[in-house]
Amino acid sequence: MEPYENKEEVERLLLGAVCISKNDDTERSLIELAELAQSAGAVVVCRVIQNLDAYNPATYFGKGKIEEIAELAKLHDATTVVCDDELTPAQLRNLEDEIGIKVIDRTVLILDIFAQRANSREGKLQVELAQLKYAATRLTGLGKSLSRLGGGIGTRGPGEKKLELDKRLIRDRISVLKGELKDLENQRTIARGLREENEIPVVAIVGYTNAGKSTLLNKLTDAKVYAADKLFATLDPTTRKRKLESGQEILLTDTVGFIRKLPHHLIEAFRSTLEEAKYADIILHVVDASNPDIDMQMHIVYDTLHRLGIEDKPVITAFNKVDKLTDELTLRDMRADLTLKISAKQETGLDELLGSIEEILDRQKVCFEKVFPYNDAGRIARIRKYGKLEIEEYRPDGIYIKAFIPKRIFKEMF
Ligand SMILES: Nc1nc2c(ncn2[C@@H]2O[C@H](COP(=O)(O)OP(=O)(O)OP(=O)(O)O)[C@@H](O)[C@H]2O)c(=O)[nH]1
């Protein structure tokens, strides 16, 4: 029996990356890979970086390094080698042959974490779809490792279901999953339509994984979303209502975090979840200001939003975790409409943040003054509900109102 068939056994991972010349990001990326490994519940026993001019097309690493990796794996009793880039089926197979233990790539590790974390029905279907799509492109190459299906990293299906890796079955299953996801997406569209009818503005919380998105949602509302110091703690979108100081209500949505090298199958499968931000009125970009990789992380967030076609929306960037900063850092985000510093954990800067949301919403509103007849209370109630009543005066000729309301409501009313 294969050792990793025991689901309780902790995997011991050897992490490896190839650094292509002048690519100085490899070390940070490998640190992140270790965080991903921990997030998946595994232990990292050893890390290896090889500098090369180009990836070896057959084996990713160069020849000498592979021997070294095999020795290190033995020495540290590693159960799996994880490579920091998405490998081809041939590369995986050749590496397994030469090293003698299971070899997976960054994509499989991320898919595995998603499989562990998916809670909702939609989340589980999306993970399974991403896993099958990944597997479908690799069926020819993966004879060995896929026949060794166990409960370990890279082989876990949603709900611990073992994957039937037959091409035809996979194709059938993919189309069933797509159909079910389509149904769920339609339901979501209906729900969104209702929300739009109610004209409650939506603020989508986006950001790099572990930035503090869920913590922020929990502090601003009573959401009680799972928040933890691990990558991809939350996957399923959660939406909660919050009243602003003026009385205006907003909906805040927390959703899956972004990461560099986010597997493209995952983006495809999670498109409807990731696209929650597409229908938002404001993007609230949460940044971990204490992370040494802050610039890269912000870049990845904007890049991912771009890949999802989410652009031209007002962005508020909240530099979070400022309680952890020892130096006065200059925190800048040229792409944001507004930036501010907060600590979600210590609840500092949150009033300012809500004020910024209000300010941006005000920019999207029209201001008007009018005297309404006394019997027109219905319209005034509507203004109070959707807009911001600045002045309300009872005069002999009627009720004088000065207010800001969303452009759409304004058009409907006048
Ligand atoms: N020091 C400090 N820690 C924070 C702050 N905000 C969040 N954290 C911590 O950062 C970690 C990640 O927080 P989450 O809210 O789970 O982050 P997230 O962005 O939802 O992450 P994912 O769901 O994994 O994408 C947790 O351990 C939080 O306690 C903050 O303002 N200061």
Ligand SMILES: [Mg+2]
């Ligand atoms: Mg979260």
